[in-house]
Amino acid sequence: MAVKNFGILATVDWNSNDWKEQPTEDDLNHSNFGDVVDHGFTHTSLNFAHEKYPADDKGYYFGLLPQLWSKMPDKEKARYVEIVFIKAQDWGDKQNYIVGFYAFPIFVKCKRPSPIPSITMDFELNVKALPKDIHLLDNHINLTTSQDLQKFLPKGKEPGKQGYNYLTKENVFKILDKMTEFNPKDKKLSGIKYRLIISIERMI
Secondary structure, eight states: OOOOOEEEEEEEETTTTTTSSSOOOHHHOSSSSHHHHHTTTTTTTTTTTTSOOOTTTSSSSEEEGGGSSSSSTTTTTTTTEEEEEEEEETTTTEEEEEEEEEEEEEEEEEOOOSSEEEEOSOOOEEEEGGGEEEEEEEEEETTTTTTHHHHHSSTTTTSSSSSSSEEEEHHHHHHHHHHHHHHHHHHHHHHHHHHHHHHHHOOO
């Protein structure tokens, strides 16, 4: 029986402004994404600006996962995916962190007009979720130093640098538990976590 993937761990470029507005010049210059350095612009800058900018007419907010732009998730492999964990490397300390997630995501490539008047180009986007299911953590999870890293990924896998990782139910639950450990008073996190557990358990 094929292993069901219930999560994805994907990478974005670092944004010192919490992905709620344009990153700093230092962020752009030190990005580990070549296109960002070359063009001095990143389409991930508003990934967690869902409380600042409006959703679409169906209530969804869009973000970009750069690694999934050129190669969108395989429909069969991503059939059961209920959450995308988003990680980024802080260029200041060279540490990799899980910074937040899109729960109950829908993958769809598109371009949408910039909500920022000073930016005239369209934003390239490929993932959407309801704002209530998008969350930026107050306390990030350090993957570089975590002793639980091997529990967060399928056996024998390392965090993808140029690609992304599919995650099993056990991986997803371990990461969610670690998020709760680091953010025990986060009510939005606990609410989303409860709904995810119920949804995933029904698919087993």
